[in-house]
Amino acid sequence: MTTLIEASGLHTYYGASHVLHGIDLRIEAGESIGLLGRNGMGKTTLIRTVMGHLAPAQGKIVIRGRDNTRAQPHQIARQGVAYVPEGRGIFPNLDVRENLLVAARPGYKGRKDWTYQRVLDTFPRLTERLGHGGQQLSGGEQQMLAIGRALMTNPDILILDEATEGLAPLIINEIWRIIEAIRDTGVATLIVDRNYRKVLTHTDRCVVLEKGKVVEQRDSPTLASQTELLTRYLGV
Ligand SMILES: Nc1ncnc2c1ncn2[C@@H]1O[C@H](COP(=O)(O)OP(=O)(O)OP(=O)(O)O)[C@@H](O)[C@H]1O
Secondary structure (H helix, E strand, C coil): EEEEEEEEEEEEECCCEEEEEEEEEEECCCCEEEEEECCCCCHHHHHHCCCCCCCCCCEEECCCCEEECCCCHHHHHHCEEECCCCCCCCCCCEHHHHHHHHHCCCHHHHHHCCCHHHHHHHHHHHHCCCCCHHCCCCHHHHHHHHHHHCCCCCCCEEECCCCCCCHHHHHHHHHHHHHHHHCCCCCCCEEEECCCHHHHHCCCCCEEECCCEEEEEEEEEECCCCCHHHHHHCCC
């Protein structure tokens, strides 16, 4: 396997508040990873550190063998790491088609797997809304558009933070179907979601954070059967 991202010994602060306490995270090409942990344990902070939105005080971030510890978010993105943050980030004044086309670019080493048509085929609901402005879409459609925009950058990994937050059950199922379809194409995924059962179902491996440290790391099917661990770390 080829290692896509290797973060080691990450320490991240917000001012004086020490949030990540020496985190190691390794993601192989094509692998699907879930990041679990109760609220405030550092999941979003870890993602934002890997993406270059927060600078770690200590530690290293290596992408495909190259040091990216001090890289800016756009430099990380150009290496095939696509991030769909909590709260989306689409252009409200552009329609669906424009939102997708404006995001289009080849991936790492010119990879062009995701055409406009292929993205639309993955999101039938967006196809029905092509001429609608971003602000006219429902929350679920906006989320789909945000994921579609990320795919238009031909990523090697898609990072999804709370992609189903606040959505209706039918739409949530549709988002999980899409995540699974993307996983099947060989794009790696890193997923944070409140529904830990869904995360365990749709990933190969899960990493559990507690107070900014990795406290467990197991194959998802194994972890799914460890109710005592899930109770201890997720309070379920
Ligand atoms: N911008 C910020 N400034 C200061 N502290 C922050 C900031 N963002 C997060 N924190 C704190 O950092 C800690 C980790 O937060 P983080 O958002 O990474 O957790 P999380 O595991 O993603 O949980 P959640 O699901 O609640 O977002 C929490 O104690 C939080 O209060």
